[in-house]
Amino acid sequence: xxxxxxxxxxxxxxxxxYHDITEDVCRPIEDKAPKMWYILFGIALIIGVYxxxxxxxxxxxxxxxxxxxxxxxxxxDITNFVWWVGIGHAGTLISAVLLLFRxxxxxxxxxxxxxxTIFAVFMxxxxxxxxxxxxWVGYWTLPLxxxxxxxxxxxxxxxxxxxxAISTYLSVSLIFWYIGLIPDFATIRxxxxxxxxxxxxxxxxxxxxxxxxxxxxxxxxxxxxxxLATPLVFSVHSIVSFDFATSIIPGxxxxxxxxxxxxxxxxxxxxxxxTLMLIMRKAMGLEAYIHTKHVEYMNIVIMVxxxxxxxxxxxxxxxxxxxxxxxxSYAFINRATGPYWWAYWSMMTCNVISPQLMWFRKLRRxxxxxxxxxxxxxxxxxxxxxxxxxxxxxxxxxxxAWSMHYPSHIDIGIYVGTIGLFFVFFLLFARxxxxxxxxxxxxxxxxxxxxxxxxxxxxxxH
Amino acid sequence: MSxxxxxxxxxxxxVLKDGAKKLVSKGIKINEVFSPFxxxxxxxxxxxxxxxxxxxxxxxxxxxxxxxxxxxxxMMIVDWPMNIGGKPNFSYLENILSFIPITFEFTVLCAxxxxxxxxxxxxxxxxxxxxxxxxxxxxxxxxxxxxxxxxNGNYTSEDIQNLVKETGIEGFEEKEC
Numbered sequence: 001x002x003x004x005x006x007x008x009x010x011x012x013x014x015x016x017x018y019h020d021i022t023e024d025v026c027r028p029i030e031d032k033a034p035k036m037w038y039i040l041f042g043i044a045l046i047i048g049v050y051x052x053x054x055x056x057x058x059x060x061x062x063x064x065x066x067x068x069x070x071x072x073x074x075x076x077d078i079t080n081f082v083w084w085v086g087i088g089h090a091g092t093l094i095s096a097v098l099l100l101f102r103x104x105x106x107x108x109x110x111x112x113x114x115x116x117t118i119f120a121v122f123m124x125x126x127x128x129x130x131x132x133x134x135x136w137v138g139y140w141t142l143p144l145x146x147x148x149x150x151x152x153x154x155x156x157x158x159x160x161x162x163x164x165a166i167s168t169y170l171s172v173s174l175i176f177w178y179i180g181l182i183p184d185f186a187t188i189r190x191x192x193x194x195x196x197x198x199x200x201x202x203x204x205x206x207x208x209x210x211x212x213x214x215x216x217x218x219x220x221x222x223x224x225x226x227x228l229a230t231p232l233v234f235s236v237h238s239i240v241s242f243d244f245a246t247s248i249i250p251g252x253x254x255x256x257x258x259x260x261x262x263x264x265x266x267x268x269x270x271x272x273x274x275t276l277m278l279i280m281r282k283a284m285g286l287e288a289y290i291h292t293k294h295v296e297y298m299n300i301v302i303m304v305x306x307x308x309x310x311x312x313x314x315x316x317x318x319x320x321x322x323x324x325x326x327x328x329s330y331a332f333i334n335r336a337t338g339p340y341w342w343a344y345w346s347m348m349t350c351n352v353i354s355p356q357l358m359w360f361r362k363l364r365r366x367x368x369x370x371x372x373x374x375x376x377x378x379x380x381x382x383x384x385x386x387x388x389x390x391x392x393x394x395x396x397x398x399x400x401a402w403s404m405h406y407p408s409h410i411d412i413g414i415y416v417g418t419i420g421l422f423f424v425f426f427l428l429f430a431r432x433x434x435x436x437x438x439x440x441x442x443x444x445x446x447x448x449x450x451x452x453x454x455x456x457x458x459x460x461x462h
Numbered sequence: 463m464s465x466x467x468x469x470x471x472x473x474x475x476x477v478l479k480d481g482a483k484k485l486v487s488k489g490i491k492i493n494e495v496f497s498p499f500x501x502x503x504x505x506x507x508x509x510x511x512x513x514x515x516x517x518x519x520x521x522x523x524x525x526x527x528x529x530x531x532x533x534x535x536x537m538m539i540v541d542w543p544m545n546i547g548g549k550p551n552f553s554y555l556e557n558i559l560s561f562i563p564i565t566f567e568f569t570v571l572c573a574x575x576x577x578x579x580x581x582x583x584x585x586x587x588x589x590x591x592x593x594x595x596x597x598x599x600x601x602x603x604x605x606x607x608x609x610x611x612x613x614n615g616n617y618t619s620e621d622i623q624n625l626v627k628e629t630g631i632e633g634f635e636e637k638e639c
Contacts, residue, residue, distance in 0.1 A: 018498065018603035143537060152537040156546060161563040168567040172574040179578060182587060183601070187498065190598035206582065207591025210600055214585050215500035217513045221581045224519045228570050239563055439499040439601075 011105055011448035013288040018442050021289075025438040026188055028284045033431055036283065044423035051417010054410050055130055063133045065410045071403035072393045076411040077127045078243075079385040080418065083268070084124035085166065085240055086261075086381060089233060090269025091117025092173050095180075096229035099222065104444045105297050108289045111184075111437045112280060112429070113273045114177045119425040120272070121170045123418040128162070130414070158242035165239040169232050176225045182208045183218070184434040237265040244388065251331035251392030254319070260312035264381060267305035267351070270298050271377035278371045280430060289436055292365050299364035302377065306355025309384075313352060331392055339404065340391045343383050350380020466611040466619050467493075469596050470626045471604050471633035475501045478605045481629030482507045485607075488625055489616065494608040496600040515584070519577040526572025530565045596635075604632070 016024075058065050068075055091114035098106035129138050141163045143153045153160050185205035192198040208214070238258035245257035274295065281290040320332040335344045354376050358364040390405045429435070472478040479501060482492055492508040495501065505512070535554045538544065538561070543551035550556045582588055600606050609626070611619045619636065627634065 022498075022602045143533065150541060152542055154544065155534050155538050155564060156544070156557070156560040158563075161567070164564045164567040164571075168571040172570060175574060175578045179581070183499075186593065186595075187601040189593065190595070190601045202593060203589050205593070206587035206589055207593050208585075208587050208601075209593055209595040210496045210498060211594075212495040212497070212501070212504055212508060213510050213513075214587070215497065216505050216510055217515055217581055217585060219500050220513050220515050221577060224516055224577060225574055228519075228523075228574050231566070232570055235563065235566060242563075442499045442603075443502075 008448075009293045010450035011108065011289075011293065012441065012445055013291055013450050016288065016445065016449060018445065021438050021442055021445065022187055022191070024286065024288070025184075025434050025436045025441075026191055028430075029188060029432060029434065030191070030193075034283075037427065037431060041424065041427045044420045044427060047420025048417055048424045049420075051414055051420055054413035054417055055126075058130060058410055058414070059133070059135055063131065065408060067406050067408040067411050069403050069405075071396050071401050072390060072405045074393065075390050075405045076386075076407050076415060077131045079382065079389050080415050081124050081127035082240055082261075082385045082389075083382050084120045084127070084418065084422075085237065086265035086268040086385075087272045087378075088117040088120035088124060088169075088173075088269065089237060089262075089265035090273045091115070091120075092169070092176070092229050092233050093266055093269065094273070095176065096226040096233065099226040100230060103297075104448055105294050107437055107440045107444060108286075108294055109273060109277055109298075110440075111177075111180065111433075112276065112435045113269075114173060114180075115429045115433070115435075116272060116276060116426065117173055117269070118170065118177060119422050119429075120269075121166065121173070122425070123422050125166055125170065126418060158239065158246050161239045162243060165232075165236045169236045172225070172229055172232060176222075176229055179218070179221060179225070180437055180440070181433065182206050183210065183439045184437065186210065187438060188434060234262055237262045249392050250325070250327040251320075251335070251388065253328075254316060256312055256316055256319070260309065260316075263305045263308035263312065264351075264384060267302060267309055267355070268378060268381035270302045270305070271374040271381070274298055274302070274370055274374035275378065276426065278367055278374070280435065284430065284435060286436060289441060292367070295367060295370050296365050299358045299370055299373075302373075303355045303358035303364070306351060306358075306377070310352035310355070313348065327397070330395075334395055335387055335391045338391065338395070340387065340394070343387050343391065347380055347383040347387050350376045351384060354380070465638075467637045468609040468611065468619065468622055468626065469633075469635045469637065470607045470609070470629070470631045471597070471599075471635075472607070472630065473604065473632050475504075475605050477630045478607060479504055479507065481626075481631070482607060484629055485609075485625060489614075490609060490622060490625065491613045492607055493610045493613060496595050496606040496608070498601050498603060498605075501605070515577055515581055518580050519573045522576030522580075523569045523573030525576070526569040527565060529572070530568035531561075534561045534564065596637075 012021075066075070066077065091110070094106050094113045095110035098110070129135055132138060141153060141160065143155075182205055185201050186208035189198060189201035189205045192201055238261065241257035241261035244252035245254060247253060277290055277298075278295070281287050317332055317336075320329045323329070335341075354373050357369075357373065363369050394404060395402050470481070472481065475497060478495070478497075482495070482504065485492060486507055486509075495504055495508060497504075504510075531554075538557065539552065539554050545551060554561075595601060596606055596608065597604060607626070609622055611617075611622065614622060617625075623634070623636070
């Protein structure tokens with residue numbers, strides 16, 4: 001059996017048994033939903049429906065209802081796209097990369113982080129699709145035999161790479177998540193009393209029985225999927241950054257983009273995980289499984305990736321001057337001192353300064369402070385994309401083409417709407433799905449559970 | 463043919479493992495173990511070979527790699543070469559850089575999906591399949607050993623019962639099937 005140093009903080013607090021873990025995770029699903037859930041779900045649904053309304057209006061009228069103009073042809077749409085994809089990076093990083101590194105603390109958060117990833121990528125995928133204006137020809141992005149003189153998609157284009165990257169990422173994350181869910185659905189199925197829920201969970205659990213051979217396969221599939229998903233995590237946001245880096249717009253045309261975007265994505269993804277997890281652990285009574293130590297670990301990831309992002313900002317700034325390309329350096333001077341200075345400095349404050357506060361042990365172990373910073377980071381990362389996209393475009397080479405971007409109410413409606421839809425999905429997940437990988441958590445109970453760690457028997461063994 | 467199946471329930475996976483070791487050393491064949499989570503180290507004891515799904519994943523990945531290469535070569539080089547700034551468009555190798563991202567993505571896509579589908583088929587876990595665990599509690603906190611009397615010709619069902627009962631079990635049941 002795996003042994004862990006006694007001085008390590010236990011990952012599962014309290015004196016839990018296997019059955020307690022099942023109870024703690026299944027109870028919120030089996031009980032009636034609290035009033036607060038209905039209130040939150042109602043709010044999220046209204047906002048989401050409003051967003052869908054805006055999308056329908058856009059599709060009926062045309063992309064002209066966005067605040068775009070001929071200089072700024074990309075603005076909130078792609079900002080939101082990159083922001084959501086970035087948020088969608090934490091889940092698979094937690095479940096795949098941390099699995100390869102054998103980080104046991106991932107088990108408490110991987111399920112919901114991965115659900116968050118999937119829903120965030122849904123939201124992200126929406127933006128390029130509606131930006132096509134004609135949603136119904138979205139399948140033209142796929143290399144299908146056709147009647148247009150057999151005109152294929154352009155495999156040289158990073159936008160097409162994105163199609164493949166995002167769809168691969170989404171579908172691989174989905175199966176990774178679902179394969180982990182099957183045994184947990186089986187647990188709920190075997191506990192279910194009402195015939196409808198029994199039927200539902202028995203379909204969802206695919207008839208899982210927990211045979212030794214199945215578990216043997218399960219572990220290998222998880223490992224191999226983790227191995228496959230790990231380069232995916234890094235490739236997806238690298239490819240998203242290629243959308244910009246392979247262009248010749250000053251401010252976009254930089255080789256630092258792929259690592260910088262990946263670090264930023266992990267940074268924002270973990271911030272979103274913190275935001276959701278801090279509320280969820282309270283609302284669902286999972287304080288014993290997701291506690292200060294988990295929050296601290298995640299804060300350390302935020303601190304490290306935040307520092308990488310900060311270094312990238314400063315490198316970018318330095319290189320713009322050092323390159324000697326005046327358009328390049330102007331792009332950056334304009335960011336900091338031009339009409340969008342407020343966006344640039346909000347980004348700098350939120351993303352460079354705030355994660356540095358995590359060096360203080362007291363602060364990174366404070367749940368309230370973490371929650372506050374996680375919101376700040378989410379805002380900062382939205383501004384980062386906005387700064388990169390809009391400020392690089394708005395001052396074109398010809399001053400006669402200079403322009404400003406003002407979002408229309410449809411821009412705002414769709415963005416806010418996706419946040420609503422995201423929470424609709426997440427709240428449904430929290431209501432009907434096991435939010436904790438309960439059967440995985442059981443495997444660490446004996447090595448990292450508080451009662452086992454402090455029991456006289458194990459001390460004797462040391 | 464009627465057969466008797468013995469189910470022995472344990473409350474701890476370590477006890478089950480020790481029990482299984484004892485039973486196997488007496489020459490009893492353990493047909494199956496049901497558990498709520500993977501018991502590390504049980505497979506060699508009860509004679510389960512490691513899965514070969516990993517090899518399959520590699521082969522699926524290789525398929526994806528080949529498909530992506532052949533497909534992109536056909537579309538971009540053979541069928542409709544694009545003239546982009548007069549750059550060479552007649553050779554796959556000279557254009558390979560821009561094909562790498564999709565080659566990689568498609569390799570991963572095929573490997574992951576192929577393996578997942580094979581996994582579900584091999585396990586016979588598909589939507590709507592009936593559950594086969596002997597007790598509902600085996601997905602909660604109970605660990606069960608299944609022994610088939612017909613597979614242990616040297617022992618009678620009473621012999622097996624007596625041996626099993628010495629291994630720290632919580633419950634015991636014999637079923638006809």
